[in-house]
Amino acid sequence: MPPADIQAIERVKREYAYRIDDRAYDAVVDCFTEDARFDTPEGERFEGDAELREFAASIEDAFDETAHVLTNPVIDVEGDTATGRWYLTLHYAVDGETGTEQAEYRDEYRRVDGEWLIAHTAVVGGIEH
Template sequence: MTDLEDVRRRVETLESIEQIKKLKARYFRFVDEKRHDEFAALFTPDAVLITDGIEWSSPQEMASTVRNLTGAAPSVHHGHMPEIDVAGDSASGIWAMQDLLTFPAADDAPEGHIGYGQYRETYRRAAGEWLIASLVLTRFRMDPLANWVVDDDADLLG
Protein backbone atom coordinates (compact mmCIF):
# COMPACT_ATOMS: atom_id res chain seq x y z
CA MET A 1 0.00 0.00 0.00
CA THR A 2 1.38 3.42 -0.93
CA ASP A 3 1.53 6.29 1.52
CA LEU A 4 -1.26 8.04 -0.38
CA GLU A 5 -3.51 4.95 -0.22
CA ASP A 6 -2.81 4.64 3.51
CA VAL A 7 -3.71 8.30 4.10
CA ARG A 8 -6.89 7.90 2.03
CA ARG A 9 -7.92 4.81 4.04
CA ARG A 10 -7.22 6.56 7.34
CA VAL A 11 -9.23 9.65 6.31
CA GLU A 12 -12.16 7.46 5.21
CA THR A 13 -12.06 5.67 8.57
CA LEU A 14 -12.06 8.97 10.46
CA GLU A 15 -14.95 10.26 8.34
CA SER A 16 -16.91 7.09 9.11
CA ILE A 17 -16.26 7.49 12.84
CA GLU A 18 -17.51 11.09 12.73
CA GLN A 19 -20.63 10.05 10.81
CA ILE A 20 -21.35 7.35 13.41
CA LYS A 21 -20.90 9.91 16.22
CA LYS A 22 -23.47 12.16 14.49
CA LEU A 23 -25.81 9.19 14.08
CA LYS A 24 -25.66 8.48 17.83
CA ALA A 25 -26.06 12.18 18.65
CA ARG A 26 -29.28 12.18 16.62
CA TYR A 27 -30.42 9.03 18.47
CA PHE A 28 -30.23 10.88 21.81
CA ARG A 29 -31.62 14.16 20.45
CA PHE A 30 -34.58 12.56 18.66
CA VAL A 31 -35.61 10.70 21.83
CA ASP A 32 -35.47 13.88 23.91
CA GLU A 33 -37.19 16.01 21.24
CA LYS A 34 -39.96 13.37 20.88
CA ARG A 35 -39.17 12.88 17.16
CA HIS A 36 -40.10 9.21 17.22
CA ASP A 37 -40.47 8.56 13.49
CA GLU A 38 -37.05 10.09 12.80
CA PHE A 39 -35.67 8.07 15.73
CA ALA A 40 -36.94 4.81 14.16
CA ALA A 41 -35.32 5.76 10.84
CA LEU A 42 -31.84 5.68 12.43
CA PHE A 43 -31.87 1.86 12.41
CA THR A 44 -31.59 -0.81 9.75
CA PRO A 45 -35.01 -2.45 9.14
CA ASP A 46 -33.71 -5.72 10.65
CA ALA A 47 -31.98 -4.11 13.64
CA VAL A 48 -31.58 -6.16 16.82
CA LEU A 49 -32.59 -3.93 19.73
CA ILE A 50 -32.25 -4.89 23.40
CA THR A 51 -32.64 -2.45 26.28
CA ASP A 52 -32.15 -3.72 29.82
CA GLY A 53 -32.97 -7.26 28.69
CA ILE A 54 -36.10 -6.31 26.71
CA GLU A 55 -35.87 -7.22 23.02
CA TRP A 56 -37.84 -5.14 20.53
CA SER A 57 -39.19 -6.66 17.32
CA SER A 58 -38.46 -3.56 15.22
CA PRO A 59 -37.24 0.03 15.44
CA GLN A 60 -40.86 1.15 15.00
CA GLU A 61 -42.00 -0.93 17.99
CA MET A 62 -39.24 0.56 20.15
CA ALA A 63 -40.08 4.12 19.04
CA SER A 64 -43.79 3.55 19.61
CA THR A 65 -43.19 2.21 23.10
CA VAL A 66 -41.00 5.20 23.97
CA ARG A 67 -43.73 7.52 22.61
CA ASN A 68 -46.49 5.80 24.59
CA LEU A 69 -44.50 5.44 27.79
CA THR A 70 -43.06 8.92 28.14
CA GLY A 71 -45.58 11.05 26.26
CA ALA A 72 -44.49 14.67 26.58
CA ALA A 73 -42.54 14.01 29.80
CA PRO A 74 -39.06 15.52 29.75
CA SER A 75 -36.05 13.27 29.28
CA VAL A 76 -32.31 13.81 28.95
CA HIS A 77 -29.99 11.31 27.22
CA HIS A 78 -26.21 11.59 26.94
CA GLY A 79 -23.59 9.37 25.34
CA HIS A 80 -19.92 9.70 26.22
CA MET A 81 -16.48 8.32 25.40
CA PRO A 82 -17.24 6.40 22.19
CA GLU A 83 -14.98 3.53 21.20
CA ILE A 84 -15.68 2.99 17.50
CA ASP A 85 -13.99 0.47 15.21
CA VAL A 86 -14.66 0.54 11.46
CA ALA A 87 -14.20 -2.36 9.04
CA GLY A 88 -15.38 -1.34 5.58
CA ASP A 89 -19.18 -0.92 5.59
CA SER A 90 -19.52 -2.33 9.12
CA ALA A 91 -18.53 -0.89 12.46
CA SER A 92 -18.93 -1.49 16.18
CA GLY A 93 -19.09 0.89 19.09
CA ILE A 94 -19.28 1.11 22.85
CA TRP A 95 -20.70 4.23 24.50
CA ALA A 96 -20.91 5.20 28.15
CA MET A 97 -24.37 6.62 28.81
CA GLN A 98 -26.45 8.56 31.29
CA ASP A 99 -30.17 9.19 31.06
CA LEU A 100 -32.75 11.02 33.09
CA LEU A 101 -36.29 9.77 32.62
CA THR A 102 -39.47 10.74 34.33
CA PHE A 103 -42.88 9.49 33.34
CA PRO A 104 -46.30 11.09 33.56
CA ALA A 105 -47.46 10.48 37.11
CA ALA A 106 -50.05 7.65 37.26
CA ASP A 107 -50.75 4.69 39.50
CA ASP A 108 -49.25 2.25 36.99
CA ALA A 109 -46.34 4.46 35.83
CA PRO A 110 -42.80 3.13 36.12
CA GLU A 111 -40.56 4.97 38.55
CA GLY A 112 -38.49 7.77 37.07
CA HIS A 113 -34.72 7.43 37.24
CA ILE A 114 -31.27 8.68 36.47
CA GLY A 115 -29.54 5.77 34.77
CA TYR A 116 -25.89 5.04 34.14
CA GLY A 117 -24.66 2.35 31.82
CA GLN A 118 -23.37 1.36 28.44
CA TYR A 119 -24.47 0.88 24.85
CA ARG A 120 -22.83 -1.83 22.73
CA GLU A 121 -23.75 -1.35 19.09
CA THR A 122 -23.02 -2.37 15.54
CA TYR A 123 -23.50 -0.19 12.50
CA ARG A 124 -23.92 -0.84 8.81
CA ARG A 125 -23.41 1.55 5.91
CA ALA A 126 -26.12 1.29 3.24
CA ALA A 127 -26.33 3.62 0.25
CA GLY A 128 -23.58 5.74 1.83
CA GLU A 129 -25.46 6.24 5.12
CA TRP A 130 -24.54 4.72 8.48
CA LEU A 131 -27.40 3.12 10.43
CA ILE A 132 -27.59 1.28 13.74
CA ALA A 133 -27.76 -2.47 13.03
CA SER A 134 -27.81 -3.66 16.64
CA LEU A 135 -28.05 -2.05 20.04
CA VAL A 136 -27.71 -3.51 23.52
CA LEU A 137 -28.28 -1.05 26.38
CA THR A 138 -27.30 -2.17 29.86
CA ARG A 139 -27.83 0.15 32.80
CA PHE A 140 -25.40 -0.51 35.65
CA ARG A 141 -27.14 1.79 38.12
CA MET A 142 -30.50 3.53 38.35
CA ASP A 143 -31.22 6.18 40.98
CA PRO A 144 -34.95 6.85 41.54
CA LEU A 145 -36.62 10.14 40.56
CA ALA A 146 -40.14 11.39 41.21
CA ASN A 147 -42.38 11.23 38.16
CA TRP A 148 -43.56 14.20 36.20
CA VAL A 149 -46.89 15.87 36.84
CA VAL A 150 -48.54 16.81 33.55
CA ASP A 151 -49.02 20.55 32.92
CA ASP A 152 -51.25 20.85 29.88
CA ASP A 153 -50.07 24.44 29.34
CA ALA A 154 -46.36 23.51 29.14
CA ASP A 155 -44.56 23.53 25.80
CA LEU A 156 -41.43 21.53 26.53
CA LEU A 157 -39.74 22.10 23.19
CA GLY A 158 -40.78 25.74 22.89
Protein backbone atom coordinates (compact mmCIF):
# COMPACT_ATOMS: atom_id res chain seq x y z
CA MET A 1 0.00 0.00 0.00
CA PRO A 2 1.57 3.26 -1.05
CA PRO A 3 1.98 5.60 1.93
CA ALA A 4 0.86 8.52 -0.25
CA ASP A 5 -2.54 6.87 -0.77
CA ILE A 6 -3.02 6.27 2.95
CA GLN A 7 -2.00 9.86 3.72
CA ALA A 8 -4.46 11.19 1.13
CA ILE A 9 -7.29 9.08 2.58
CA GLU A 10 -6.48 10.19 6.12
CA ARG A 11 -6.43 13.79 4.87
CA VAL A 12 -9.88 13.64 3.25
CA LYS A 13 -11.37 12.11 6.41
CA ARG A 14 -9.80 14.81 8.61
CA GLU A 15 -11.03 17.48 6.17
CA TYR A 16 -14.53 16.05 6.52
CA ALA A 17 -14.33 16.33 10.32
CA TYR A 18 -13.05 19.92 10.30
CA ARG A 19 -15.51 21.04 7.66
CA ILE A 20 -18.54 19.65 9.46
CA ASP A 21 -17.38 21.21 12.74
CA ASP A 22 -16.79 24.53 10.92
CA ARG A 23 -20.29 24.25 9.41
CA ALA A 24 -18.85 24.49 5.90
CA TYR A 25 -21.55 22.22 4.48
CA ASP A 26 -20.80 22.73 0.78
CA ALA A 27 -17.17 21.89 1.51
CA VAL A 28 -18.26 18.77 3.43
CA VAL A 29 -19.92 17.46 0.27
CA ASP A 30 -16.64 17.96 -1.61
CA CYS A 31 -15.09 15.20 0.53
CA PHE A 32 -17.49 12.63 -0.97
CA THR A 33 -18.01 11.02 -4.36
CA GLU A 34 -21.11 12.21 -6.24
CA ASP A 35 -22.91 8.92 -5.48
CA ALA A 36 -21.73 8.62 -1.87
CA ARG A 37 -23.83 7.16 0.93
CA PHE A 38 -23.84 8.05 4.64
CA ASP A 39 -25.50 5.68 7.12
CA THR A 40 -26.31 6.81 10.66
CA PRO A 41 -26.49 4.53 13.72
CA GLU A 42 -30.25 5.18 13.77
CA GLY A 43 -30.62 3.54 10.35
CA GLU A 44 -31.00 6.70 8.27
CA ARG A 45 -29.29 6.79 4.88
CA PHE A 46 -28.30 9.89 2.92
CA GLU A 47 -27.25 9.46 -0.72
CA GLY A 48 -25.72 11.88 -3.22
CA ASP A 49 -24.67 15.50 -2.93
CA ALA A 50 -28.05 17.04 -2.04
CA GLU A 51 -28.87 14.55 0.73
CA LEU A 52 -25.33 14.68 2.13
CA ARG A 53 -25.53 18.47 2.34
CA GLU A 54 -28.93 18.15 4.06
CA PHE A 55 -27.43 15.71 6.54
CA ALA A 56 -24.43 17.95 7.23
CA ALA A 57 -26.69 20.96 7.75
CA SER A 58 -28.82 18.95 10.20
CA ILE A 59 -25.82 18.99 12.55
CA GLU A 60 -26.38 22.73 12.94
CA ASP A 61 -29.96 22.12 14.09
CA ALA A 62 -28.97 19.35 16.49
CA PHE A 63 -25.88 20.90 18.12
CA ASP A 64 -24.63 24.36 19.02
CA GLU A 65 -21.05 23.17 18.55
CA THR A 66 -19.28 19.94 17.65
CA ALA A 67 -15.73 18.62 17.61
CA HIS A 68 -15.19 15.34 15.76
CA VAL A 69 -12.06 13.60 17.07
CA LEU A 70 -10.88 10.74 14.84
CA THR A 71 -8.37 8.16 16.04
CA ASN A 72 -6.90 4.72 15.32
CA PRO A 73 -7.36 4.64 11.54
CA VAL A 74 -6.89 1.28 9.85
CA ILE A 75 -6.87 1.73 6.08
CA ASP A 76 -6.52 -0.94 3.40
CA VAL A 77 -5.94 0.14 -0.21
CA GLU A 78 -6.56 -2.04 -3.24
CA GLY A 79 -6.01 -0.19 -6.50
CA ASP A 80 -8.44 2.72 -6.73
CA THR A 81 -10.60 1.62 -3.79
CA ALA A 82 -9.97 1.40 -0.09
CA THR A 83 -11.65 0.65 3.22
CA GLY A 84 -11.09 2.28 6.55
CA ARG A 85 -12.11 2.12 10.19
CA TRP A 86 -11.80 5.00 12.64
CA TYR A 87 -12.86 5.61 16.21
CA LEU A 88 -14.98 8.73 16.57
CA THR A 89 -15.27 10.75 19.75
CA LEU A 90 -17.81 13.51 19.25
CA HIS A 91 -17.71 16.37 21.72
CA TYR A 92 -20.78 18.59 21.50
CA ALA A 93 -22.70 21.42 23.13
CA VAL A 94 -26.48 21.83 23.15
CA ASP A 95 -28.26 24.64 25.02
CA GLY A 96 -25.26 25.27 27.26
CA GLU A 97 -24.83 21.59 28.16
CA THR A 98 -21.89 19.55 26.90
CA GLY A 99 -21.55 15.87 26.17
CA THR A 100 -19.49 13.23 24.44
CA GLU A 101 -20.42 10.32 22.22
CA GLN A 102 -18.25 7.49 20.97
CA ALA A 103 -18.78 5.49 17.79
CA GLU A 104 -16.90 3.97 14.88
CA TYR A 105 -16.72 5.05 11.26
CA ARG A 106 -16.57 2.24 8.69
CA ASP A 107 -15.67 3.79 5.37
CA GLU A 108 -15.19 2.97 1.71
CA TYR A 109 -13.06 5.27 -0.41
CA ARG A 110 -12.62 5.64 -4.14
CA ARG A 111 -9.99 7.44 -6.19
CA VAL A 112 -11.76 9.80 -8.63
CA ASP A 113 -9.65 11.71 -11.16
CA GLY A 114 -6.59 11.07 -9.00
CA GLU A 115 -8.22 12.28 -5.76
CA TRP A 116 -9.29 10.04 -2.87
CA LEU A 117 -12.88 10.66 -1.77
CA ILE A 118 -15.30 9.04 0.65
CA ALA A 119 -17.73 6.74 -1.20
CA HIS A 120 -19.57 5.33 1.81
CA THR A 121 -19.56 6.03 5.53
CA ALA A 122 -21.39 4.05 8.17
CA VAL A 123 -21.41 5.30 11.74
CA VAL A 124 -21.62 2.22 13.92
CA GLY A 125 -22.50 2.04 17.58
CA GLY A 126 -22.68 4.99 19.81
CA ILE A 127 -22.09 5.40 23.50
CA GLU A 128 -23.17 8.66 25.08
CA HIS A 129 -21.35 10.04 28.14
